[in-house]
Amino acid sequence: MTEQRIGTDEWVEQHEARLATQSELRELVYGFGEQLPLWGRLGLLLLIGLFVPVLTSNPFHIRIAATIALMATLGVGLNVVVGYAGLLDLGFVAFYGIGAYAYAYLSSDFTGVHLPTLLTIPLITVLGAVVGFLLGLPSLRLVGDYLAIVTLAFGQIFVQLMTSLTRVDLSWVPFLTTDGPVNLTRGPNGIIELDSISIFGFVADTLTENYIIRLVVLILVLLFVHHLNNSRLGRAWRAMREDELAAEAMGMPTRLLKLQAFAIGAAIAALAGTLFAAEQKAVFPANFDVTLLITLYGVVVLGGLGSLPGVLLGAVIMIAVPEILRDIELASLLFYVGSVVALIGLIKPRRLVGLLLLNVAIIGLLVQVIAESIWPDSLAELPSVASVFPEFSVSIRFVTAIIDSLPEIVTSIVRNWLAIPVGNQELIGNIALAILIVLILIASRIKQTTQLLITLVPTMYLLALVWEIRLSGQESVTRLIFVGVVLIVLMIYRPHGLLGTQRIEIV
Amino acid sequence: MDNFFAQLPQQIINGLTLGAVYALIALGYSMVYGILQLLNFAHGDVFMIGAFIGFGIMSAMLSTSAPSVIIIALMIVAAMIGCGVLGVVIERFAYRPLRNAPRIAPLISALGVSFFLQNVIQLTLSARFRTYQTAQLIPGSIGVDLGTARLSGVRALVIIVAFLLMFLLQYLVRRSKLGRAMRAVATDKDAAAMMGVDVDRVIMATFFVGSALAGAAGVLNGLVFFRIWHFMGFNAGLKGFTAAVVGGIGNVPGAMFGGFFLGFAETFAVGFLSPTFKDVIAFVVLIAVLLIRPRGLLGARLVQKV
């Protein structure tokens, strides 16, 4: 029995130890960050950002960077509402959509209005704030989960209205003469041929120009939110998130503070919406669906709620990784390297990883031999490493060369460890996926190393099989599954995200 | 006005059918919320999977010469068991580890589960619409003519099955030992645990029952409205939740009431106003109810303890 000391709280005593085990990554980022003043950090970000188009002219890469900048801006806005003020707003994407549609109305032939960008952007940002404020008003009566569901409903109503307001009778509006129903949104066909952003005669036509505009806006928004957070407003928001009643009792007008958070978040979202619409030169209702909402929550949660560097990191991971999946060769490399890295992180002592991989390969060979003997000619040749990554990099060709020079038995293991069926890929893949999910669930409950290793052998084999015959071919679905899995796993193992601080909640 | 009265009986039948489906979904939402204070965003997707299980059984058995009654019973039972197990697995792996985590964590985990289920179904079964072959199971000729309205066989079936399930649930919650344990856990988890209630088992049972009801709702929904696809769970979940909230969440009779309330509201809006805004109606109802009575129409007012 441990000795009980009076007047000390064991839990508090262990605080330092807990902090120490918390996060090397967080230490790294913040340790580095603290050495630089704020303008230095933002300047560095700008520099890194500007370096992208210098480094590559591949439009695919610049598009990824531009999407990251846009999602990071949105994430910073969402972070104000959810991270600082603690309001679970699931209608956030609607404000983004309102910004985009407002831009479409103010800068296209659809309405015939073509306002200068320098006017539209402030106008739409203010509009976003006003709408956020107004929609926040009814939400004040709601607590916690109810707020989440009502805002989700708001978001859905927005998409529904944009889809269905195609035949609206406006004859009741005074001073307006219309012939029959008016098409307000063009429904799913969206509003197209929008103007580009143009500032003092500079017209942002290309992707790269739009990317740079997004980058600058992101940095301004970061600066803005950072300043808000380090002021009485930020303190009050965080106090409110901790304990709303106590905040109110300490003289903080919590209703007003919530509305301010809603309005500021909505303004940032609307601003991001204009940038999105101007680059895409069109807006469609489907741009603002739940997929975007969940990805956005992934961005904010992955980095850590309430942490601005976290939002940036979250945006890079949540956007870049799924985008890379579009490139099949790159994706395969990422998949296999990622799996091995995950195993190395999972299994202690690490040398067992090698044993595990060897076992996977042996099982693979056995499956291969058995399958060949029962159903001849049912298996496809696994493409060799070199043909999967043609001239990908010197190091891989080097590895291939080494493999080829090894004894034949090893080469054949490397070449043939995975049995890929020729026909019925879909069915076999689906069955394998079902078994795989069950195995992963089982493996997640196992504590003992030997048992874990034994379970992981078929798991890894099936994972590779499912990847090769199902996942790698359907990158759009794969990335969404990836987002879902990240959200679940993250909440279980690290609810405070990669860079957030662990929060203490006493109920 | 004549038109209104001519249509009314049919609209009532339609409202009852739709309401029965919503009520079954709402019950699962409400039970889980009552016991864990967790918004189970994945509940709508469990409903979707129930619809697919039913579809699978139907596709496999239509070619056999089994009688329709057996096929339909098998579809419903298989969907209920499958979804019940799925619900328990979700709880075990995605929610239980988070029971003491910050409030927001299980919500986000639930969003993740919802997303995962949707997309796994899309990956394995593709994004195609599938169609229930209801006409081959219950011929359109079966039915009762009631003046201007017609109660078709399938609608009658849906209403009867839904009421039967709700009756059984009410019995389970009110009369059985498990039901008493559920109510105890919903009132105070810690106290119930100290009184010898196995809280984990009760929560598992709640998830099983709630998800099984959603599975049944999935099959019934498929039988009446035919078309199913991987994304159907999202809207259904939102509406089920709306129904649960309208009736006062955590309250079993309330969820039934809310389901029928929403079913009627939607049917009447579509029938008498305009079909364009069918889906908007539910959300408007939700927002209106929550603003007028933040704890639902049948929910109790709580006094905040300071």
Place this chain on the structure above:
Amino acid sequence: MSAQLELKHINKNFGGLRVINDLSFVAQPGQITSLIGPNGAGKTTLLNLISGIYQPDDGDILFDGVSIVGLEPHEITQRGIARTFQTLRLFLNMSIIENVMSASFSRAQMNLIDIVFRTPRFRREEQRLRNEAEEKLGFFGSRLVGYRFDQPAYSLSYANRRRLEIARAMMTNPKILLLDEPAAGMNPNETLEVTALIGQLRDEAGYTIILIEHDMSVVGGISDHVIVLDHGEKIAEGDFEDVVTDERVVEAYLGRKSS
């Protein structure tokens, strides 16, 4: 001498249960008014009524002669009534200095433009508030100062959390401090210290104090005026010595004497 706080015929029901019954009393400026009574007597409810968290069913509450019934809690705090909580409601994940500074929200002289552009006024004001917060924390000796400023509140011991809550309440610049069982959960030494501290708050900082306390040694040591509640009614009032010997009070605490 005019009353700082005056309650007139306050009633409060919770779903048919009468918690406060026709209660009236007066708190004089610069004095410590203690509310005592058995569990469930309605003491904390009374504090919630004064601080605006609950609304009285009828009756009036006057602060410096002006009614504060119907105001929101933050408005009442801004007018000069601050409180602590029996159950401790700190902003646990914020630093100690932030806990205190956050309570100056309504006094901070800065607008959105100052905040976003970091104007000289913003810097001046932040510095002023920080100095003030450090000064309030300094009131409790060396426990909450120095390196502790930037530690999260959850790292504090129980007694220090109580002290921090008092410092936070002081930061709102109140005229009246409502203290809800400040010595609860403290050991005898800490209790003695807290008693002395409450005396200091009255004598040095000049606050009017309304104190709820179970520990009679705290109440007896410093109270200027004692009010005894039982079942929501005032059953006795006066000096500590008079009150504790009152027959009805003894009865409320110990039960009726068998005769």
